[in-house]
Amino acid sequence: MWTATAFLLVATVLGGEEPIQADFVIRGAMLYDGSGQPGVKGDLAIGGDRIVGVGRFQVAGRPREIDGAGLVVCPGFIDLHTHSDVPLTVSTTKANLCYLMQGVTTVVTGNCGAGPVDVADYFKKMENSGIGSNVIHQVPHNDVRKTVTGNVNRAPTAEEMKRLEALVDKAMTDGAWGLSTGLYYTPGSYATTEEIIALAKVAARHGGFYASHMRDEGTGLLASVTETLRIGKEAIIPVHISHLKSFGPKNWGRAADAIALINQARANGQAVSADQYPYWASSTSLAAEVIIPKYREGSAQDFQSRLSDPVQGPKIRESIQDKLVSLDAGPNIHIATYKPNPAWQGKTLDAVAREKKSDLLDAVLDIERHGGAQVVNFSMSPEDVSLIMKQPFVATASDGSSQIPSDTVPHPRSYGCFARKIGRYAIQDKVITLEHAIRSASGLPADILKLPERGSLKAGYYADVVVFDPKTFRDQATFEKPHQYATGVRYLFVNGKLAIEDRKYQNVLAGKVLRHQ
Ligand SMILES: [Zn+2]
Numbered sequence: 443m444w445t446a447t448a449f450l451l452v453a454t455v456l457g458g459e460e461p462i463q464a465d466f467v468i469r470g471a472m473l474y475d476g477s478g479q480p481g482v483k484g485d486l487a488i489g490g491d492r493i494v495g496v497g498r499f500q501v502a503g504r505p506r507e508i509d510g511a512g513l514v515v516c517p518g519f520i521d522l523h524t525h526s527d528v529p530l531t532v533s534t535t536k537a538n539l540c541y542l543m544q545g546v547t548t549v550v551t552g553n554c555g556a557g558p559v560d561v562a563d564y565f566k567k568m569e570n571s572g573i574g575s576n577v578i579h580q581v582p583h584n585d586v587r588k589t590v591t592g593n594v595n596r597a598p599t600a601e602e603m604k605r606l607e608a609l610v611d612k613a614m615t616d617g618a619w620g621l622s623t624g625l626y627y628t629p630g631s632y633a634t635t636e637e638i639i640a641l642a643k644v645a646a647r648h649g650g651f652y653a654s655h656m657r658d659e660g661t662g663l664l665a666s667v668t669e670t671l672r673i674g675k676e677a678i679i680p681v682h683i684s685h686l687k688s689f690g691p692k693n694w695g696r697a698a699d700a701i702a703l704i705n706q707a708r709a710n711g712q713a714v715s716a717d718q719y720p721y722w723a724s725s726t727s728l729a730a731e732v733i734i735p736k737y738r739e740g741s742a743q744d745f746q747s748r749l750s751d752p753v754q755g756p757k758i759r760e761s762i763q764d765k766l767v768s769l770d771a772g773p774n775i776h777i778a779t780y781k782p783n784p785a786w787q788g789k790t791l792d793a794v795a796r797e798k799k800s801d802l803l804d805a806v807l808d809i810e811r812h813g814g815a816q817v818v819n820f821s822m823s824p825e826d827v828s829l830i831m832k833q834p835f836v837a838t839a840s841d842g843s844s845q846i847p848s849d850t851v852p853h854p855r856s857y858g859c860f861a862r863k864i865g866r867y868a869i870q871d872k873v874i875t876l877e878h879a880i881r882s883a884s885g886l887p888a889d890i891l892k893l894p895e896r897g898s899l900k901a902g903y904y905a906d907v908v909v910f911d912p913k914t915f916r917d918q919a920t921f922e923k924p925h926q927y928a929t930g931v932r933y934l935f936v937n938g939k940l941a942i943e944d945r946k947y948q949n950v951l952a953g954k955v956l957r958h959q
Contacts, residue, residue, distance in 0.1 A: 461502035464489040465938070468909060471510025473497075475899040476517040476885035478834075480877050486515050488905040491938035496899050510909065513932060514876075517884035517897050518547025518906030519860050522653075522717045523684050523839035527557040530577060531567045535844040537574035539947055543927040544860040544917075545883075545908035547936050548576040548896065548956070553684060553841075554655040555584030555624030559609060561616040565955045572951030575936060576906070578891065578958075580622040580653060581613035583641065584630045595632045595739040603640065610641050614648035617957030619891060621645040622684075625657040625666075631735035635669055642677035650958065651713075651890070653682040659689035663696060667703045671712065680713035682890060685841050687724065688826045691770050697826035701833055708835065715890045717839035718830050720863040723820045723921065725778060725841070725853035728809060731819060732765040733758070746811065763803050766791075769819065772802050776921070778852045780815040788851035788922065818853050818921065828873050831863070831882075837890060838863050838883040847925035854924040858917025861928035865916040876912070893956070905938035 464487035472481035473496065487495035487505065495501070521541065526549055529535035541549060551557050558564035561579055568577060590605045591598050598606060610621060621642055624630045642652045652673060656666035667683065674681035683704070688696040707714050729738065729745075737748060737758050748754045769775065772792035780786050786794050795805040809815050830836055842856025860883055868879035888897020895903045908931060915930030934942035939952035 461500040462487060462489070462495050463503060464494050464501050464505040466508060466935075467495075467501055467505045468508040468510040468515055468933075471513045471515040471909065473899055474514060474516040474877055474880045476881055476888070476897055478877050478881035478885065481514065485510070486899065486907065488907065488935060488938055491905055493899060493901055493903050493905045493907065496901055508909070508933060512911065512913075513909050514912050514915075515899070515907060515909050516880045517888075517899055518908050518934065518936065519545045519838070519883040520548040520550075520887040520891070520893070520897055521546050521839050521860070522550045522682070522837050522887045522890065523553050523841050524549045524551055525553060525556065525841070525843040527551040527564070527579075529844035530573050531564070531571070533571070534846055536568070536571060537947070537951060538844045538953070539574065540842075540845055540857045540927060541840075542574055542934055542936075542941050542947060543931060544858070545910060545931045545934060546575060546860060547906035547908070547934070547953075548578060548893075550578045550580065550619070550891075552580035552582045552618065552622050553653065555582045555622055555627060555630045557582040557585060559585050559589055559613065561613045561618050565617060565957070568955055573953035573955075574941065574951055575953040576896075576956050577953060578893070578956050579618050580620045581610050581618045581645065583621060583623040583633070583638070584627055586610060586613075587629045587633065591629065593629045593740055595629070595736065597634060597637065603637070606641060607644050610644040611648075614645055614650055614958070617955075618650070619958040620651035620653055622653045624655040626655050626659070627730055628735050628738045631657060632739075635672060639673050639676045642673050642679050646677050646679040648958070649892075651680040651682055652677065653684055655684045659687050660693045661690070663688055663693060663700050664703060667700050671703070671707050671714065674712055674714065680715070680890075683714070683716040685724070685839070686716040686718050686830050686836065687822050689724065689821050690768060691774075692768055694823035694826060697829050701829065704835065715835045715837065715886075716830075716833070717837040717887075718827070719839060719841050719855045719859050720827060720831060720867055721853070721855055722822045722824055722827055723818050723853060724822065725816065725818045725855075728775070728806065728815045728817045731769065731775065731817060732762050732771065732806060733810075734761055734765070737761065742810070742814065749807070759803060759807075762806060766802050766806065769821065771819075774820040776818045776851070778816040778818050779850045780809065782812040784849050787849065816852065818851075831867060831874055832878075836882060837887040838879070839887070845925075851922075852924050854917065854919030854921060854926075857919035857924060857926055858928055861915055861930065862917035865930060869912050869915070905935045907935040909933035
């Protein structure tokens with residue numbers, strides 16, 4: 443697995459040839475700088491919150507020495523796509539431990555159009571109580587729109603549009619890095635492309651980017667990619683496709699067509715990127731999976747009244763039934779979280795229906811009547827997942843959230859995403875190279891964010907650094923037992939502080955809120 447190194451790493455140190463002051467020196471490790479270059483053997487020094495030496499250099503004083511023999515040193519991982527907005531403000535999950543254990547030092551929130559709209563208040567909360575990793579936030583379109591119009595299926599009025607623009611402008615001024623949409627969800631799905639273009643223009647004025655959970659990742663995948671590209675062109679803003687996939691058994695094998703569209707745009711000079719979690723299953727609410735947006739306007743209560751309406755009710759049932767068939771939902775959809783009956787967590791919809799002695803449709807409607815469920819859906823083909831992973835514009839991102847072990851059976855990505863891509867796909871199965879896997883988790887997301895002084899092993903950069911053992915760096919979280927921390931991270935530095943030492947969390951909250959300048 444080690445790349446033979448024919449060339450010598452050019453040492454970079456702060457302060458030229460003089461011995462450097464450092465708190466830590468990691469000796470004789472394989473250094474992967476996050477650029478996609480193969481690893482080279484060398485040392486890395488950390489002083490204060492910065493990397494102060496990379497390669498070969500003299501140190502002054504007596505810094506703590508870490509033997510890096512057989513270990514990989516690389517930039518701390520940057521997760522472009524998490525839903526940790528609320529968990530990072532809650533005492534039990536603010537440490538972001540399930541991510542630290544994977545080597546993640548920075549997470550991005552505000553994804554899929556969901557998250558705090560009052561960015562200043564959100565940042566202040568986290569700064570007051572402390573966080574385990576760095577945080578970057580995006581303005582979430584769905585919640586901005588809910589604030590102004592509620593969950594309604596209509597275009598905003600001219601006056602409402604001004605308020606939407608003002609909220610995006612305020613959030614960007616307060617340090618958000620871009621605008622995110624969830625056009626698959628409500629009320630985002632009720633927005634026209636023109637509405638999104640207008641709001642993306644506001645983010646563009648601040649030098650931000652546009653990230654999207656697109657309208658349709660299944661049958662409408664290519665139309666959705668085309669819409670995203672159009673938003674980028676007309677708003678003159680870099681676009682980023684969240685969790686790129688070809689969703690649903692009927693659409694398997696079509697990832698190549700989406701990639702071709704993206705490559706064409708990139709060849710024409712457009713800034714387009716994407717991210718992906720390395721699993722065949724996705725996860726969201728059962729309602730979002732099987733109830734089309736036009737029936738999800740308003741509240742869950744409104745949905746129930748629509749369902750008992752003699753005209754609309756039968757149409758809704760028919761539409762859900764069609765979805766259940768097209769997704770082959772019975773065996774493919776598993777319950778992740780369902781408070782009214784935790785015993786169903788981990789079971790397939792088929793198993794739930796059998797237990798209730800009902801058909802699939804009635805099982806789904808019963809779950810919705812009791813507040814709905816989060817589900818895991820085996821919606822992707824392994825071939826599509828591998829093909830997407832190989833693309834140079836695809837970053838690794840979990841789509842998970844900070845959590846701690848409980849009786850729920852969520853998607854394992856929150857615990858395993860980065861260890862799986864690097865440990866399993868690169869080191870073990872060699873689907874991609876180790877340097878490609880590391881770049882997709884560090885240098886590439888930093889480039890996409892235009893994140894200064896992170897995402898690379900360079901003297902002067904912030905010391906977000908992961909030290910892992912390539913023999914044991916693996917995801918342990920499975921679909922059956924997801925609450926398992928990843929193994930193999932020996933040391934993790936967040937802003938120069940040791941958050942993990944000798945595989946153990948040090949009860950350190952060294953993360954910072956990173957504001958877009
Ligand atoms: Zn999403």
